[in-house]
Amino acid sequence: MDILDIIDKKEKGEKLTKEELQYTIDNYLNGTIKDYQMSAFLTEIDLLGLSDEETINLTDIMLKSGETLDLGFDNIVDKHSTGGVGDKTTIVLAPLVASLGVKVAKMSGRGLGHTGGTIDKLESIEGFKTSMTLEKFKKQVSDINIALVGQMGNLVPADKKTYALRDVTGTVDSIPLIASSIMSKKLASGASSIVIDLKVGSGALVSSLDEAKELASIMVKIGKCYNKKIACVLTNMDEPLGYAVGNSLEVIEAINTLKGKGPKDLTNLVINLGTQMVSMGLNISEKEAEEKVKENLYNGKGYEKMLEWTIAQGGNINSIPVSKNTKIIKAPKDGYISSINALEIGKLSRKLGAGRLTKDDEIDLTVGIVLNHKVGDYVKKGETLLTVFYNEKEITDEEILSSFKFNDSVIEKPKLIIDIIK
Numbered sequence: 001m002d003i004l005d006i007i008d009k010k011e012k013g014e015k016l017t018k019e020e021l022q023y024t025i026d027n028y029l030n031g032t033i034k035d036y037q038m039s040a041f042l043t044e045i046d047l048l049g050l051s052d053e054e055t056i057n058l059t060d061i062m063l064k065s066g067e068t069l070d071l072g073f074d075n076i077v078d079k080h081s082t083g084g085v086g087d088k089t090t091i092v093l094a095p096l097v098a099s100l101g102v103k104v105a106k107m108s109g110r111g112l113g114h115t116g117g118t119i120d121k122l123e124s125i126e127g128f129k130t131s132m133t134l135e136k137f138k139k140q141v142s143d144i145n146i147a148l149v150g151q152m153g154n155l156v157p158a159d160k161k162t163y164a165l166r167d168v169t170g171t172v173d174s175i176p177l178i179a180s181s182i183m184s185k186k187l188a189s190g191a192s193s194i195v196i197d198l199k200v201g202s203g204a205l206v207s208s209l210d211e212a213k214e215l216a217s218i219m220v221k222i223g224k225c226y227n228k229k230i231a232c233v234l235t236n237m238d239e240p241l242g243y244a245v246g247n248s249l250e251v252i253e254a255i256n257t258l259k260g261k262g263p264k265d266l267t268n269l270v271i272n273l274g275t276q277m278v279s280m281g282l283n284i285s286e287k288e289a290e291e292k293v294k295e296n297l298y299n300g301k302g303y304e305k306m307l308e309w310t311i312a313q314g315g316n317i318n319s320i321p322v323s324k325n326t327k328i329i330k331a332p333k334d335g336y337i338s339s340i341n342a343l344e345i346g347k348l349s350r351k352l353g354a355g356r357l358t359k360d361d362e363i364d365l366t367v368g369i370v371l372n373h374k375v376g377d378y379v380k381k382g383e384t385l386l387t388v389f390y391n392e393k394e395i396t397d398e399e400i401l402s403s404f405k406f407n408d409s410v411i412e413k414p415k416l417i418i419d420i421i422k
């Protein structure tokens with residue numbers, strides 16, 4: 001077998017056998033196949049796709065390229081988001097469902113996004129520790145139903161190496177590569193049920209609905225091959241989620257949401273994803289699960305679990321520093337907001353220092369943007385549109401205002417939950 005023949009076979013549109021995929025991944029990991037050859041291979045997949053069978057085989061090979069975690073619980077529910085601007089959902093959902101008896105043993109990333117990943121966000125709570133031994137992790141899940149850390153163990157090394165290459169070779173947006181990357185990691189981390197928040201729109205990994213449905217259906221198929229309960233919730237990511245974008249600002253919004261005082265869209269998303277997680281985790285109907293989720297969102301039990309969780313991981317919830325330097329941006333005219341470009345708001349937050357361009361960049365947890373309005377709202381000229389929290393790095397009013405569009409007539413509020421594929 002030879003990588004050139006494999007690339008050639010793919011180029012001709014022929015299906016690859018599991019042995020050929022195994023050969024490619026093994027030899028890329030051991031350095032025999034070079035980055036430029038792997039890049040040609042990934043580009044062929046990006047252009048021509050993979051069959052479902054090839055994608056399932058690739059996922060299995062990636063999954064078995066490293067360790068897999070057995071946490072010793074048989075009812076762990078994991079939630080994954082494909083990433084979006086202002087996405088602080090995990091910080092609300094994890095304690096909320098844990099307060100209902102669902103076990104959440106989660107590994108999250110720092111991410112190269114416009115703001116940090118969940119781990120960075122949690123570190124904006126003073127003292128919050130995001131690493132611990134496997135023994136402590138298991139004990140915490142057993143004691144209080146929830147633990148969340150950065151990556152542990154050598155899970156899916158094949159994804160680490162190929163994802164880094166995809167990132168610099170324009171092959172991140174291939175549906176079969178995304179599916180095998182996400183699913184191999186979810187399967188390796190020991191959950192029995194998986195809920196995926198698949199974002200669709202301008203601020204998301206996948207911008208078209210057709211592609212999102214294709215991705216959801218192959219991920220569900222892969223999950224079922226491993227006897228996992230799995231649901232993919234397709235959600236709109238054309239405008240930022242909630243009002244806050246930036247690490248500590250998002251944590252504060254997440255905490256307010258757990259107190260029942262969150263933005264409508266975030267609250268709605270939490271209820272929808274939480275319903276799936278609780279229904280799978282407790283083996284109850286979605287109707288019953290939804291009632292339980294709403295109850296603990298509004299009776300303070302979800303927030304109490306957040307406090308317990310924060311203390312268990314060394315954090316002080318009363319200390320979440322936010323920059324004192326603020327600048328208010330006002331509406332330039334009267335009208336209905338017809339769009340707030342999530343991607344642009346994300347890029348501006350990163351420019352303020354809230355996110356990374358390369359994995360070694362330092363991020364400023366205290367900066368970001370807090371919107372006062374969402375798409376569909378009516379604003380009067382001079383009214384506050386948003387507040388910028390900044391330190392050394394600044395952004396201009398023009399840069400921010402170019403992310404907004406206004407309309408004279410009424411604009412319908414976008415639908416957040418687009419579809420649920422199971």
Ligand code: URA
Binds near residue numbers: 163179182205
């Ligand atoms: N997130 C992942 O984990 N993998 C991808 O390929 C894309 C997004």
